[in-house]
Amino acid sequence: MKFFLNIQHKTLYVLLSLIIISCSKEDPEPINEEELITTVQLTFRAPGITDQIVRWQEGSNNSDAISLAANTQYEVGIIFLDESDPSDIEDITEEVKEEADEHQVFYEFSQLNIGLEQSSSDTLDSNQNPVYINSLWNTSEVGSGTVRVYLIHEPVTKSSSTRDGFAGETDVAVDFLITIE
Amino acid sequence: MPLKFFIFPLIFLLCFKSIQAQNCNLKISGIIKDLHDSSPIFGAVVRINGSDILTQTSEDGLYFFNQICPGKLIFVVEHSNCNSVQREVILSENTTLNFTLEHHINELEEIIISDNTLKSLKGSTKESRLNSDQINKYSSQGLADALNTLAGVSTLKTGNSVAKPMIHGMYGSRVGIVANGIRLQDQEWGADHAPTIDLNSFENIQLVKGASALKYGGDTPGGIIVLSPSKLILKDSLFGQTIINASENGRGGSISTKIMKTTSDGYYVSSQFSGKQFGDLLAPEYILSNTGVKQMNISLKLGRSKILSGWEVNYSRFQNEIGILRGAHIGNIQDLLRALKTDVPLRIDPFTYLINSPKQEGVHQNFHFTYFNQTSNKAKWQLDYNYQANTRKEFDIRRGIPASTPAIDLKLQTHNFLVNLKWKTKFSMDYEWGVNGILQDNYSNPNTGVKRLIPDYLRYQIGSYFLGAYSPSNSFSWDWGIRLDQNTWDVQKFYNVSDWEERDYAVLFPDFDVQQFGNKLLVNPKLNFLTLATQTGISIILGEQFSASLTYVLSQRSPNASELFSDGLHHSLATLEYGSLSLEKEISNKILLNFSKNKGRFKGTLEPYVSKISNYIFIGPTGIEQTIRGAFPVWQYDTTNASFWGVDAGVDYTFSEQFTFDINASYTYAQDLINREPLISIPPFNSSQILKYTSPKKKFDLELVNHFVSFQNRFPEMNFTVNTLQDGLIIEELVDISTPPSAYQSIDFNFSLYFNLIKQSTSSISFIVNNITQTKYRDYLNRMRFYADDIGRNFQLQFIFSY
Numbered sequence: 001m002k003f004f005l006n007i008q009h010k011t012l013y014v015l016l017s018l019i020i021i022s023c024s025k026e027d028p029e030p031i032n033e034e035e036l037i038t039t040v041q042l043t044f045r046a047p048g049i050t051d052q053i054v055r056w057q058e059g060s061n062n063s064d065a066i067s068l069a070a071n072t073q074y075e076v077g078i079i080f081l082d083e084s085d086p087s088d089i090e091d092i093t094e095e096v097k098e099e100a101d102e103h104q105v106f107y108e109f110s111q112l113n114i115g116l117e118q119s120s121s122d123t124l125d126s127n128q129n130p131v132y133i134n135s136l137w138n139t140s141e142v143g144s145g146t147v148r149v150y151l152i153h154e155p156v157t158k159s160s161s162t163r164d165g166f167a168g169e170t171d172v173a174v175d176f177l178i179t180i181e
Numbered sequence: 182m183p184l185k186f187f188i189f190p191l192i193f194l195l196c197f198k199s200i201q202a203q204n205c206n207l208k209i210s211g212i213i214k215d216l217h218d219s220s221p222i223f224g225a226v227v228r229i230n231g232s233d234i235l236t237q238t239s240e241d242g243l244y245f246f247n248q249i250c251p252g253k254l255i256f257v258v259e260h261s262n263c264n265s266v267q268r269e270v271i272l273s274e275n276t277t278l279n280f281t282l283e284h285h286i287n288e289l290e291e292i293i294i295s296d297n298t299l300k301s302l303k304g305s306t307k308e309s310r311l312n313s314d315q316i317n318k319y320s321s322q323g324l325a326d327a328l329n330t331l332a333g334v335s336t337l338k339t340g341n342s343v344a345k346p347m348i349h350g351m352y353g354s355r356v357g358i359v360a361n362g363i364r365l366q367d368q369e370w371g372a373d374h375a376p377t378i379d380l381n382s383f384e385n386i387q388l389v390k391g392a393s394a395l396k397y398g399g400d401t402p403g404g405i406i407v408l409s410p411s412k413l414i415l416k417d418s419l420f421g422q423t424i425i426n427a428s429e430n431g432r433g434g435s436i437s438t439k440i441m442k443t444t445s446d447g448y449y450v451s452s453q454f455s456g457k458q459f460g461d462l463l464a465p466e467y468i469l470s471n472t473g474v475k476q477m478n479i480s481l482k483l484g485r486s487k488i489l490s491g492w493e494v495n496y497s498r499f500q501n502e503i504g505i506l507r508g509a510h511i512g513n514i515q516d517l518l519r520a521l522k523t524d525v526p527l528r529i530d531p532f533t534y535l536i537n538s539p540k541q542e543g544v545h546q547n548f549h550f551t552y553f554n555q556t557s558n559k560a561k562w563q564l565d566y567n568y569q570a571n572t573r574k575e576f577d578i579r580r581g582i583p584a585s586t587p588a589i590d591l592k593l594q595t596h597n598f599l600v601n602l603k604w605k606t607k608f609s610m611d612y613e614w615g616v617n618g619i620l621q622d623n624y625s626n627p628n629t630g631v632k633r634l635i636p637d638y639l640r641y642q643i644g645s646y647f648l649g650a651y652s653p654s655n656s657f658s659w660d661w662g663i664r665l666d667q668n669t670w671d672v673q674k675f676y677n678v679s680d681w682e683e684r685d686y687a688v689l690f691p692d693f694d695v696q697q698f699g700n701k702l703l704v705n706p707k708l709n710f711l712t713l714a715t716q717t718g719i720s721i722i723l724g725e726q727f728s729a730s731l732t733y734v735l736s737q738r739s740p741n742a743s744e745l746f747s748d749g750l751h752h753s754l755a756t757l758e759y760g761s762l763s764l765e766k767e768i769s770n771k772i773l774l775n776f777s778k779n780k781g782r783f784k785g786t787l788e789p790y791v792s793k794i795s796n797y798i799f800i801g802p803t804g805i806e807q808t809i810r811g812a813f814p815v816w817q818y819d820t821t822n823a824s825f826w827g828v829d830a831g832v833d834y835t836f837s838e839q840f841t842f843d844i845n846a847s848y849t850y851a852q853d854l855i856n857r858e859p860l861i862s863i864p865p866f867n868s869s870q871i872l873k874y875t876s877p878k879k880k881f882d883l884e885l886v887n888h889f890v891s892f893q894n895r896f897p898e899m900n901f902t903v904n905t906l907q908d909g910l911i912i913e914e915l916v917d918i919s920t921p922p923s924a925y926q927s928i929d930f931n932f933s934l935y936f937n938l939i940k941q942s943t944s945s946i947s948f949i950v951n952n953i954t955q956t957k958y959r960d961y962l963n964r965m966r967f968y969a970d971d972i973g974r975n976f977q978l979q980f981i982f983s984y
Binding site: 111 | 673811
């Protein structure tokens, strides 16, 4: 029986290989991943102090630490970048601004007393809610802790004081260490 | 065509003995079965030619005469849907006379081939079946829901309308679905896809536990589901059926209509259409937002059967659009934790028929050509060609991209060739031999802007099988089979350079062609798997009431595309899922036993089974990957050794002609032998009890069904932790995705009224209520359990018109 099977196998292999040759496959195209965010960059600006820029970059594992002065108001700007192709860096912040109704930037602080406020230069959504792309941070006493930076997609509400309150999906959640001196 | 000439030789001749004394007290009894599938035929008239003695068969196909005189008699068996059968018998003592009737012209040739066996699909393996009445009941639902009524079958859901049948704790590639004699090729892409098939196109569903249907493949340790179309009648007729369903839950319904024309010279043409639409479904306390569904199916069939040869062409197209619960789309583990902590989904929108992202869209097209020829009265060959084109698009919630751009866009094309030869010998031996070739092409559209979940590939499969059945008498049969398959993969896949190196693939697979594009590698893996399957079984009938069977099955399965190549983020569980190129074939040894009591007031079946699987392929957590959305658990496909055992049992008790009570129950035990822990997603103990009242003359019936599903206390621990910020402090919280939900119970009610619109065709109106008590429950086998309760009460009206 085995012999019988083998012969049949061979003839069918020949038949099938004919079909196979006739439909050889082209090489697949590499995919240009579109919604990718690889980098979060924060800029801290306060009168009389040099601008401070910190970055969180995918793959590098460590984020920069933030150092702020006590009892100071900082204007904090955030940008999101796709740096997966170093020769073609894309600024995703523009998309976030265009879809302001579907997005929310949010900051949560641990072991630090920092007040988060709306900045006059911020992007507003159609209901005049701040997206916090530009925000004001008011530091008080000296200390050290962490800030978790969120980009929330399609939040259920746009006005909340906690991350849980916004619900929605998390597109970005990265931590930075902060020291206030 | 002298039909009788062909039918006559098939009739098996029993008990010929010389005539003894002349006293008219002989008892003649027997069973009338369908030759095609051995199902008992109800309402067949058995009469003795030349006399006015006649009787009708019971629902079990049984008939009985007493006070028959010895001598030469001619028995005639007639049924409205069948060709009548005559048999001349010389009687001298009490005799059992069994008959097979044929009402499926396609199978008529088998009459000549297997003349003295009453064979099921495969004699020894116990099968369960659903007939057209049971299928009609689930007309507006899916295949998995209908099969769920059988003991040993559960439903695995990855969405409220994405349901797959699960047999003995196995699903997906481990369960084969065969429609019109060809395996459905749509389970290659992983667990998140329901079979793309419309129940309404079929009239008979058989469930073969334990994979002994080697003709259709040797790689399904769970079992095979065989869907067969309506049977043909060899006479001029035109008939059809329309089913209309209206449901309160989801404010939707379905319509299905089929019509068939047959002619006496063997031509037949049939067409079927069905469509359904539901809006958002309702849990007992809230709307399950974005769980609407749309589905459309059309099929056409044309053929001619001339008894000795015949052909058929058929085409079908199935299309669906399924919404995935909005609250189940999450971005990271913290989102998952938030969903787990609340009782109510985080997003509930007003009721709508609109289906938004996240959603799935699928189209399955099927073209089939078959030809058979009976070259002699001992041999028959058949040729099948089947082409399937399967497309799937999945839409996620995305940023900066039009909603019409899918995140997954796959097209799978399969060519299937089958040559099958059947012949019989003396000594009650039947053989079947065949060759099966499959060519499969998967294409993943790059315009999605998302990394391919499944890569482009070509897969070739060539297999051959040899089956035999030995049935020396009506009370004993032995069958066996062997199948060998060669599977070859030719894949083109992009890997991240870092992943390729991390997994040591460069060392393990140095022969694969590699081409570098920036930080990506285009790799051309070529994989080969040779698989062997064998099965053997015996079946015996013990006396009047009892039967038993024993089956052993060896099946080997090569890994599927998603197990080998998956690569991406799973949005409903926030896990990164990766395939593994190092997987080897899965080898399963399974023994199934069946004991049945088939007659009397008290009927029952008991089916224990045990199996051991080496290289059992599963997905489990292996680590954490840091991403811009936080830490993600990484799940990777791997192999282990596993053992399964379980019992399926059913008991029917007939109180009277009017009242019956059925209980079905099944239990499955599955253990990972290497990691010494239970396997994930194994159905907990479950049972259903059905109390049914049928009015005299079957004018109406009432049915009360209670479903009970217990708590699954055997589950692997797959939890992880996440750091969250609370009141200005970072705390570590446990994300419990392992603990199964509590046991639950739900009750269904069904009232059906029967009437005849046209003579001989029964139409009906049914009123169905599911989950009467609005039980709030979550099911362990439904992935949506992390996010929301299961579906609440549903009132449904169903009209079935036959004409």
